[in-house]
Amino acid sequence: MDDPSLADARERDAADPLSEVRDRFFLPDDLYMDGNSLGLLSADAEAALDRVVEEWRALAIRGWTDADPEWFSYGERLGARVAPLVGAREEEVVVANSTTVNIHTLVGTFYDPSRGSKIVVDALDFPTDHYAIRAQLRSRGVDPEDALRVVESRDGRTVAREDVLDAIDDDVGMVFLPSVLYRSGQLFDIEAITEAAHDAGALAGFDLAHSVGVVPHSLSEVGVDFAVWCHYKYLNAGPGALAGLYVNERHFGVTPHLAGWWGNDKETQFDMAMTYDPAPHAGAFQVGTVPVLAAAPLDGALDVLDDAGGVEVAREKSLALTDYLVDLVDARLPECEIGTPRAHEERGGHVAVEHPEADRVSEALRDRGVVVDYRPPNVVRVCPAPLYTRFEDVWRVIDRLETVLDERLYEDYSVGGGVT
Ligand SMILES: Cc1ncc(COP(=O)(O)O)c(C=O)c1O
Numbered sequence: 001m002d003d004p005s006l007a008d009a010r011e012r013d014a015a016d017p018l019s020e021v022r023d024r025f026f027l028p029d030d031l032y033m034d035g036n037s038l039g040l041l042s043a044d045a046e047a048a049l050d051r052v053v054e055e056w057r058a059l060a061i062r063g064w065t066d067a068d069p070e071w072f073s074y075g076e077r078l079g080a081r082v083a084p085l086v087g088a089r090e091e092e093v094v095v096a097n098s099t100t101v102n103i104h105t106l107v108g109t110f111y112d113p114s115r116g117s118k119i120v121v122d123a124l125d126f127p128t129d130h131y132a133i134r135a136q137l138r139s140r141g142v143d144p145e146d147a148l149r150v151v152e153s154r155d156g157r158t159v160a161r162e163d164v165l166d167a168i169d170d171d172v173g174m175v176f177l178p179s180v181l182y183r184s185g186q187l188f189d190i191e192a193i194t195e196a197a198h199d200a201g202a203l204a205g206f207d208l209a210h211s212v213g214v215v216p217h218s219l220s221e222v223g224v225d226f227a228v229w230c231h232y233k234y235l236n237a238g239p240g241a242l243a244g245l246y247v248n249e250r251h252f253g254v255t256p257h258l259a260g261w262w263g264n265d266k267e268t269q270f271d272m273a274m275t276y277d278p279a280p281h282a283g284a285f286q287v288g289t290v291p292v293l294a295a296a297p298l299d300g301a302l303d304v305l306d307d308a309g310g311v312e313v314a315r316e317k318s319l320a321l322t323d324y325l326v327d328l329v330d331a332r333l334p335e336c337e338i339g340t341p342r343a344h345e346e347r348g349g350h351v352a353v354e355h356p357e358a359d360r361v362s363e364a365l366r367d368r369g370v371v372v373d374y375r376p377p378n379v380v381r382v383c384p385a386p387l388y389t390r391f392e393d394v395w396r397v398i399d400r401l402e403t404v405l406d407e408r409l410y411e412d413y414s415v416g417g418g419v420t
C-alpha cells in the first residue's frame, strides 16, 4: 500500500461524502466493527420509534387506522420502502416475522418434490438456515439426510462457484443459499445460481442477511424466486427488528405454509371467515399481527440510507473501507491471513481476519475498545459498516490489533470468552 499512515486515513475521511451521515448515529466510545451483527441506533430510528409510542399513548386501538402512517399496513408499506434495496417490485416485498420464520414459511411453501427432491445448500451456511430447512423436510416426512445436497467447501472459507453449479441437476427442486457467507464474507453469484436452478427446473431462494443494505441486488430482474433477510445489521433497525422477505410475482396466489390472519387479503381480513384468503402479493407471507414497535425504527433507519444516496453509495464506501482494511492487514500484520475473497464481485461488507488465536485476540481487542466478533475456528470478523465507520477507525483497529499480536496480549485471556 502506498501510505499506511494515520494522516492518509484522515485524508480519505476528509474526501468522504458520507461523513455527515455518521453524525446521525449514536456512536459508542469504542471502535464499533460489529455492524454486521447489530447495527447502531440513529437519531432517525429512535424518533420513528418514539413517534409510534406517542401514537399508542394517544390513539390506542385507533392507531391501526388513524396513526400516520396507519399501523394496519405497516409491513406492506415498509416492504415497499425496502424493495429498491433488493431490486424488487414494491408488492414483492413485505417486512414481517423473523428471518428464521421466513425461511420456514418460504421453504415450506415452495419445496415441491415433484420438481426434484433435493435441496442444494452449502456447508458454511449460518446454522439457522439448515435448522429451518431440516425441520421443514421432517414435517413433510422427508429425511433431511436424503434430501439435502450440501455443497462442501474446499478451503474451509469459501464455496467454489463451479461446485455450486455442478450440484444443480435434474434431481434438484430448490436451491437455497446465502448471498454472503456469515464467516468469510464471500459474496455468491446470485444471477448464475438462479439461472442454473431454473435450467434444472428448480426454484432459487437466498438468505440476504449479510448483504441487504450494503450490496445492491436485482432480485426481480434476475428472476430469483424468493428471499429472506434481517434489518438489524447494515440497516440499523434494532435488535430483533422485524425481518424482510421477497416473493417473485409469478408465485403470487400460493397459500403460504405458515398461514395466519395477517397474511389474509386486507379487503376481507375482518370478515373473519374460517378459511384463509391469501393477499395477492408478498404480504400473504405475514403470519400474526405486525409488531409495530419492532418495525418502527426501520422507517427512520431507511431515511438515513436514502439521505446517504442509497445502497449503491453504501456499497462504494463499503468496498473502499474493506479494501483499505485488507491492505493494512497485508502491510502490518504478516501473522494474519485474509479469509475473505479479494475480488469485489466476491466480497460482502465485512472482512475475516484469520489468526490461530482469533478467540483470545477478539477478547483482547474488546478490552481495548475495539468491538469485533469471533467466529470459530480462527476468524476475527471486522465490519466497517459504511454509514458510520471512518477510515481513521479502520486504521486504529489495525493499529490496536498489531499491538495485541506483537505484545502477545491475548495470552492474558482464556479460550471461549466471547459469545456473540
Ligand atoms: C445468514 C443469516 N441468517 C439468519 C440469521 C438470523 O436469523 P434470525 O434473525 O431469525 O435470528 C443470521 C444471523 O443472525 C444470519 O447471519
Ligand SMILES: Nc1c(O)cccc1C(=O)C[C@H](N)C(=O)O
Binding pocket: 036, 037, 038, 126, 182, 183, 240, 420
Ligand atoms: N442475530 C444475532 C443475535 O440475535 C445475537 C447475537 C448475534 C447475532 C447475529 O446476528 C449473528 C450473525 N448473524 C452472524 O453472522 O454471526
